[in-house]
Amino acid sequence: MENIVIQVDSEVAKAYRKATQQQQQxxxxxxxxxxxxILKSRSFDELVQEIREDVATSGxxxxILQGILEDE
Structure with missing residues (x-):
């Protein structure tokens, strides 16, 4: 893994800092x-499908995602 620095709005930054370690991960x-x-330049539908597959593969x-979102 490598670290990069990105800019996010203050609401995202505050939410991330307040999140549990599980939520941050x-x-x-x-x-x-x-x-x-996104950087592979695929169509939106292909992008959504690939993200779903990656998320499912990761477990x-x-x-679980819904539970994380409800914790906010």
Missing amino acids: AALFLFSVMVKE LTET
């Missing part, structure tokens, strides 16, 4: 998957 995983797929189920 999930957010970083989803961010990484999304950025990787991050919709139930």
